[in-house]
Amino acid sequence: MASEHLPSLDFDPELSAILPLLPLPKGLTVEMLPALRQATSQATHAESTIAGRPIRHREIDIDGPNGKITLSILEKIDSTIQKNRPGFYYIHGGGRILGNRFSGLETVLEWVEKLDAVCISVEYRLAPEFQGTSAVEECYKGLEWIGEKFDQLGIDPAKLMIAGQSSGGGLAAGIALLTRDRKGPLLSAQLLMCPQLDDQNNTVSSRQFLHRGIWNGKDNALGWQCVLGGSNEVSPYLSPSRATDLTGLPPAYIDVGSAEVFRDEDVKYATRLWESGVQTELHVWSGGYHVFDMMAPSSELARKAIAARTAWVVKLLS
Template identity: 70%
Template structure:
């Protein structure tokens, strides 16, 4: 594009808060260790379940690159013997975050619907790139599906959910599950998912250097996730689901995204492709919303609307 398209404004209630948020400026690889360390101090099991009737325990499983840690969250106490199951994949641009990042969204459903949530600590880029994170997440959901009896999960009520990078990984794992013959998923919940490594949509240009996760940050995340020597023709659709040409036989999907963020156009395009392939999909584009606005400004009117719509869809499918 020879000229930058005019960017959409942020919702006024969100815009006021944006300058106060601890957003790293000019994100680069050298900054990642310190950001991860800071995240771990405030985003952990204790803070995740604080004040909630939720228990937490950990399980170690064998993954493609070694041991993988899973966190299991359950309503405490529970009265149901056969419950819904949600496999959750955290966000962070594939370079940041941990299995507790954003999990509060899912814990509301653990409480309200007595669901069981399994959240995975997948390996981050650039230290681990390519298909490693996807394969680890697939291993995690296979473990969950193989242990539905011991977890007290109804086998027909297994949903995959992810936010941002986790939404992209969730979409990739749903494709893998279809192509490898399981596990069977009842639904896929993709919250502002990171789907397209090309990072060349109008919205990626409109928000090249604005917002919580901008086009420059996204380019860095994908460079790390792909590896420096990855050629365009080598990108797997399981890693970047926007590249998938066949989305048939996938579970029903929910996609939500802000109108004022990088992922807007790729998420809308993915929803359209799902419809074209016969997959029932609910799409919400929240006017003026920036990336993960519902977590950053949870008391805003826009966040409350987004949470109500998303929870209604989850309740329907669980």
């Protein structure tokens, strides 16, 4: 079915008015990636992320499959390290080709403040320079490190939640599968914000938004091409929609806009989690485009989405 023949969904009016004002690249190409990454590193870093917040930041390098991996550790300035704090392991978005460990981190820092929690964010290597399961294995190394340092970090092992946004949500879902299968550190929950879960990119929503919105179907195809490099063998840890067994996973929260590429694959994954006996909360926000809560946090729809997500996190971890 051609995208032109599909009925269209409108964006939320308030979000639609904001969309033209956003500094988004048009017609994303591989050649554009270096400049976009440089712009991100200049605008999104530790200082800009924690500015005005009672948050302190430190970082550590650990050994990984491709060399050193940098982890950022963030907690309240006045926090005293105890052994019963909640912990968040955060994986950033960017289509697996853009972004850094501070991208979208403001969402998690709200919970760090609210729950006196600690957040660890991982700087995984991007495609197309590093393809296949490279990012998955690097993110898993970070989780293993956390599992070895629960006491030093002051994290209650029963209160460690993995969280990811967009491609980071897809990686978070993959890591949840991987740590189950390798019997690695147990996760109390998986928070998947508009996650990128399916490399096949052939759902109705991917065609409805082939050219529209933030991270459209064309962008998504480019991202997966960069990650897979033409390979037909796709690991379920890389593309969780391909997993045949979703049993034994931690409770999940999935939210997504109704007017974005990932809508259908996210709804399908939530349904499969329910079928596998995994408690899952799903929200499809009417008229929301991709990462609308990050791009327009003061909009009415974003406030509702953020409040619902926060309520779920607090319920599980407080």
